[in-house]
Every structure is written in structure tokens, then in C-alpha cells.
Amino acid sequence: MDFELPAEDDPRRIEVRAWFAERPRPTGRELAEAGYAAPHWPKPWGLAADAELQLIIDEEIKRAGVNPPNLVNPVAVNNCAQSLLTHGTDAQRERFLTPALAGEEIWCMLFSEPAGGSDLGALRTTARREGDHYVVNGQKIWTSLAHKAKISVLVARTDPSAAKHAGLSQFLIDMASPGVTVRPIIDLSGHENEYNEVFLEDVIVPADRRLGQEGEGWAISMRQLQTERVALSKPGAIWGAGPTARELVAGLDQIGALDDPLVRDEAAEIYIEGEILRLLAYRSLSDRMNAKASGPEGAVRKMLAAPHGQRIVDLAKRVQGPRGMLAGETAFPLTPGRKGIYDDWDYAFWFSPAVTLGVGTQEILKNVVGERMLGLPRELDPTAKGPWNESQTAKRAEKTA
């Protein structure tokens, strides 16, 4: 057991650093072609990098001040594009992967619906096969990046007479297709376009844009939601993209708030939690390096990290007093080197309710942890068995009766 991170003079680090020294402002395509966009992928897309090399590349990207590919095109790099390696056709890989890794084509995920968020399997959007194409109709919601995306990953019902989770399939859709309409949702922070609604009306999707076989949509979607690029991000607000517990302690120290014993105690609790979450992330990384079955750390970490991020910004907001209720009033000056909206303490606070909702609500996550890791009985779902369309007819009949 050795908790020491890869050293400054690690030969692999020196090599990566030299690459960035030669190209101080690399384009997305240069990063992708060097294998730095998804180092853990097999060649030619990645470098088949082990976890340690991934960590080095991640750190060196940050050190070079380059916008990391997994933040430029998160849906493709973190979640979905990997599915093409296993379920895609050669033509799909050829067409989609390089522009995705280069950040030239931004991706979004058309998953959640007004009637199917936590219960994603209850989605109603349909894809009806007609000859060499599908016709898609439905409505999606809470779609990040839909306003910027060229490509979307859609999960839709191709067989309404199959069981709930068996009748779903995935597609790669051009967002410019006729019939696709994107409308921004203004969230409670007042920020526009963090989330969108997407309407799909008679959208024609060529059959060769289906990802995997018909009926594989649920399994592929679940893997995409669980696939975290070996998480190297620091635990913090906004799923690790925002302020961290270390920055909280530094900020509180700066304004003298740590002299208050209650603030001091709470800040210490949050700090300790942040340090432990960082170590938990490294532990999952090590387990992968040692090719051990990944322990429960990954899923548990998500369950712990979201409320942790909320605690960071909540304490920061409370020490401001009434001044904190002035729009845009930040708790502490931005940490040097940070400048985006995710680095803003005020925005991070108002965004914070979302982190226990997105990518599975906290309650669903706890169900998953309890059921998959502790072997507790599964939640009842009367709609899970039998043909999906019949369960829906039965529900309507119940309502009218």
C-alpha cells in the first residue's frame, strides 16, 4: 500500500509535460490524436493507459492550463462515446469518435423525460421502424448541452409490446435534423441553458444510426450512466467542478471566520470529508490498476460526494450573513487561476440543489447502494414485468374506474 502520487520526475510525466511544452495551445484534435482526450481507451483512440498514466495526463492538462477534453465534451468523453467501442459499427466509430474526442462535435444525452427521470425505463419517446429508417416522436428534458450539441444519444422505445426495459434502443441523432426543437430551461439560479427541453417530432433517423441491437438500449444506457472516466476530479461543489473543501478552509481563514468555534468545527468536518473522498477516488483507481474488481467505492463515492459539495457552498453562504443574499455577492474571492462560472461561490451555492438530482437522485442512488451492495430487497415496480403497453393501458383503466 502506497499513497504517494506519481512523482514529479516520473519519466511518463516528463514525456507528457514535454508534449505540452512544444504545444502550449493544443487544438482539440491535437489532443485527441495524441491520445490525451481518452487515454484509457484502446489505440488508436486512446493510449490504453493504466490509471497512473491517466492521472499524470489529467494533472499535466491542468498544469498546462488547457481546457480538459472531458469538460469540453463531457457526454461523449465521460459517458457515451465509449459504447461505440463495444456496440458500434466500424462505420460509426470512423464517423463519430475523432470529432467527439476532439470536441469538434459536442454531444448530449436524450434520456430523461417529463414522465421518466428516476424511473428512466418508463420513457415514452418512440422510434418506429419504417424501411431503412426510424421515425422518432417524443419529448426529452433536463438535457445538458442540447443547445450546443451536434450529436445526441437518444434512448427510445422501439417495441412497446416488450417488457418495460426490454423494448428500448439507442440512436445517434443529428441535432440539426428536421423536427428537433431545443428550448432552454431557466433553473432556480437564474442561469439559462444549463438544462434544456428537447422536442422530437417525426424525426427521421437512418437505421445505421442505431447503436447496438434493438432492445439493448437499457443495458447500454445503464453502462453509460455508470461509466465514469476513472474519476480524477477533486471532490467539491458542482460534482467536483466547483470550489473544494480546501478552498473553503482557505477562504474562511482569509476572512477570519475560523475564529468562530462552530464554524471551525463544521469547516473541519467538511475538510475531513473532502480529504477522505479524494482518497476514496484514488483507491478505486488503484483497484483498477491492480485489476481487482472495482470495490463499492465508485457508487458510494457518488452518494457521498454530492451532499459533500452542498455542504461546502452552504457553509460559505452562511458565513456571509444577509450580504450573501445579494445577487452575485461571492463569499470569498476566486481562487487564483479559477475564473469560470463553476468557480463562482455564489453560483455554486444556487446550483447546489441540482447535484443530488442529476444522474440519478440521491434517493435512487441509496436504493442502488442498498440493493446492489448490501443485498437488500429490490423496490417493487408493478410496471416492470409483462408487455409495457398493457401496463400502461391497465393504468389508464384504473384512473377512469
Add this chain to the structure above:
Amino acid sequence: MNFSISDDHQMLKDSAQVFLDKQVSLKPLLTPGATVRDAGYAANWAKIAEMGWPGLLIPEDYGGAGLSCIDLVMIVEELGRTLAPSPFLGTLLGTLAVMKGGDATQKSRVLPRIALGEIALALAAAEADGREDGPDRQTRASQHGGWRITGRKAFVIDAAEAQMLVVTARTDASAARRLFLVDAGQAGVQVAIEPWRDITRQVCTVTLDDAEAEPLDAAGDALWPWVRDRALLALSAENAAGLRHVLDVTADYARQRVAFGRPIGAYQAIKHGLADMLGQAECARTATLYAAWALSEENPRGPLAAAMAKAYSSDAYVEAAHRSIQIFGAIGFTWEMPNHLYLKRARANAELFGAPREHRSRVIDLARAELAA
């Protein structure tokens, strides 16, 4: 970089598990009025000595196994999981002080006997208010020819079993704390066993009246923090493993106990509580392993890591042990169930060697220093 537990460490842990599962029974403690001595305190110790655990950290030159804090955690986790009654912890704390603070003569005289299991030790550091630190410590050491100590030490783990005590005391010359080795068998040392709520452990008050003592001076002022950090590590390992055990037995119960036609673990109020416990168990163990690594490497973050592990694991263990009783329902509130033994261990460990809040305050100081650097 490799955060995973090595196969060697895992094997050590597995062998400790097999041994303790066979050796330890808490059953005698499930009768009201029973004490630690009814639950194999002495017999377990004899077997533990046969296993060589008292000499785990002692260098090979002094007859020990010369292993590290990581190895230690593998063993202490199993002792914490089973609440094994024995003077292991008291002896460990005394041993640490002699290892670090003793000169060559003292070490040759004492350490081999510990490694052979011939003697048990205890560390007498706290006073009546439970604190080891502070300017108002009453116990004084003075030199009239040899050193003599007078004062009272409280909450001393395993003192009644110990042949030798390590005692902290102030000297007339300076306010600084020094540690002394004291023969527990002499007339000037009185040991009283206290009615400690955690009946899996023996906790005593030690009264010293002009007791002969010899200083442990080899490490100077560095001795106390060094010993304290390792005491925190040992308690954290007990906490983390005890918490995991509480989770396992409670989840098992929730899978089996049926109410309203379903196992109670099907209900989200129960299921989510258990999921939270799993999160806490993972965090407590991770913090403990990190501290074990940092202390075994003498890493500069060692003191911070030990303080974080003790603060986090203590609160989490108490919360889990309490929640376990709630999930078991009224049966978990009875003396005949083992649930209370874990609650009491958790509560007691939280108070020993500094309560969580005290360590959190230290964490802030250490974190500030680190952030400023």
C-alpha cells in the same frame, strides 16, 4: 502509487480473523454484571501472545516481528471487529513509548519480554478531566537521586493487568511533559479498576505516591506526539472495523426480519440508513488506511491523517451503533443482544485520547499550515 491493500496484508488480516472468530466469545458479557474478566480477558491474551502480536511492531533485534503500522491495522481491525477482550491495546501503547523513547538499555530490558508475552504494559497519560494535554496536569516527577512520581492518572487502559506502566508527568525544572517507565508492582503504585461502561475493555485509575520511575528520554519532545498519533490510529482501526461489523449484522437482520409482509430492508427508511452506514464504513476505513500509511512512512501528513481518522471514525461509529439498535428495534435495546457492546465501545473510543471536536480543531490548524505552505 498503490492504494490497494497488498496480498500480504490481506493474508495477515485473514489469519487474524480466523483466529479471533474461534477464540473470542462475547456471550459471557450478555449477562448483566459480567466484566471483561469473565469474557476471556486473560485467556485471550495468552493466545494473542502465542500469535506473537505483542511483538508485532517491536524491531527484530529486540525479539519482535518488526512490522509496520499497516500490519498493525490489519490486526487491530480484527480485534475491533470482535471487541476481543484482552490487554492488547494497553500493552501496544506502552510498547510504542518504550520503542521510541527508551534508550538501548531500556529497550533491551523491556521489549524482548513484551515480545515473548511475559509482560503487559499500560500508558497512563490522561488525568481526571480525561485530557492528556494542558498546563494544569497534576502528576509531578522530581529527582532525589532517582526519579519519583506522585499524582493520579485516570482512564488508563489495561493498567490492572500491566507489570509496567508508562506515565506522563511534569518535572519541577520545566513545564514540558516527560514520559517515565514505572514498575507497577511497587508499593507506591495503586491501581483501581473503574466501572467503565464499555465492558469489553478494562479501564483503571492509577495513583502514584512517590513511585520510583525512570525517564524515557531518547526522543525528547517528539515522543508524546509520536505515541499519541499511533494511539489515534489504533482507535481508528477499531472504530472502522467495528462500524463495518455493525453494518454487516444490521444489514443481515434487515434482510431477514419481516414486517408487513416484506423484509424490513425493503423499506427505504431502513434501506437508506444502511446505505449511509456503508458510506461511513468506507470513509472510516479509507481514512484509517491513509493514516496507517502516513505514519508507517513518517510522512509529514501523518499527524493530520491520524487526527482526521480518529475524528471521522469516532462519530461515524457512534452513529452507526445507535442506528443499528434502532433497526433491530426493541430487541436491540436489551442487555442480552450484543448491539449495546458496540454502542458502548464506540462511545468510549470517541472520548479516549481526545474527542472528535478536539481533533477537528487540530485538523484546522494543520490544514491551515499546509494550505499556507
